[in-house]
Amino acid sequence: MAADATxxxxxxxxxxxxxxxRSAAGTRMPSISTLGAEHGVSTGVVQRAYAVLVEEGLVLARPGAGYYVRSQEPPEVMVRRPRAASGDGSPTAAVLAEQGIAGTWRSESSPVRATAxxxxxxxxPAxxxxxxxxxVYLADGVPLMLAESWEPMAVTGGSLIVLPEAGPHAGIGVxxxxxxxxxxxxxxxxxxxxRAASRTEAAALGVAPAVPVLAVVRTYYDQVTGRPVETADVVMLGSRWVAEYGTRPQA
Incomplete structure (x- = not known):
């Protein structure tokens, strides 16, 4: 009998x-090391096997936490609206809260030199x-949006807001x-x-590479001087977000 060539x-x-x-959504799948030992293969082989299931939408990869069974229910679509008024804190958290979703995020800040x-x-100047x-923004614990933000130290340096997610004013938005x-x-x-998600973005979002995303280049300006005070690259899963602009008149 011929050997299995699969x-x-x-x-x-x-x-x-x-x-x-046969597992419930959210169930943690076996670890890569466990499967490697069980099947006598390298971690790369197991990672490739998991990549197939991620591509099929059966499992979700969570960086540093492993693989989990993905719900087959249609994902809830979130509406991204422009920030309408001051005093609402984080615009993303406010938008998710309006839609009954528990929004959280992970962040890491560090001073760097501006690229060109x-x-x-x-x-x-560069x-x-x-x-x-x-x-990394999460909805009910699942990643759905990424952002990379830059603020000139000439604007915020020496103030209590220099670290966006630390200190007495952490997490309230730009x-x-x-x-x-x-x-x-x-x-x-x-x-x-x-556009399509890069491999790095896909890994952070726990999805297969090349899935559709909305890419936003955002810049905030001082309304008096006209100078930019923050710029960011925002990446949102196309399957989870729609963008809505404009304000409906009040009846």
Whole structure:
């Protein structure tokens, strides 16, 4: 009898598919090391098997936490609206709360030197110090949006708002933080495009590479001086977000 010529990663994927299909949504799948030892294969083979299931939409990859059975219910679509008024805190948290969704986020900030691209967007010399903050936004614990933000240290340095997610004014959003140092930013300027997620973005979002995303280049400006005070790259899962603009008149 001829030996089975099916690649190892596909045989493992078949086993994992059966496990996922009979497990409840949110169940943690076997670890890569466990499966590698069980099947006598390298971690790369197991990762390739899991990549098949991620591509099929059966499991969700959570960086640093493993793989989980993905709900097969249609995902709830969230509406992203422009920030309408000051005093609402984080615009993303406010938008999710309006839709009955528990929004949380992870972040990491560090001072860096502005690259040529960042400097051009902030209208500062390349190499000037900026505060860079990376965000992963979650809805009910599931990643759905990423953001990379830069703020000139010449604007925020030496103030209590220099770290967006630390100190007494953490987590209230760009507009409310800037208001604390006397800067009115008004509505941001946003450029929205559609593209495929990069491998890095897909890994952070726990989805297969090349899934559709909305990519937003956002910049806040001081309404008095016209200078940019924050710029960000925002990446949103196309399957989870729609963007809505304008305000409906009150009856």
């Amino acid at each position: 690649p190892s990663y596909l045989r493992i994927a078949d086993d994992l598919r059966a496990t996922a299909q 691209e960042t400097a051009a967007r902030l209208e500062i 190499g000037d110090p900026v505060m860079h903050t990376s965000y 507009a409310d933080r800037m208001a604390l140092i006397g800067i009115d930013v008004g509505m941001p300027v946003e450029r929205v495009t559609a």
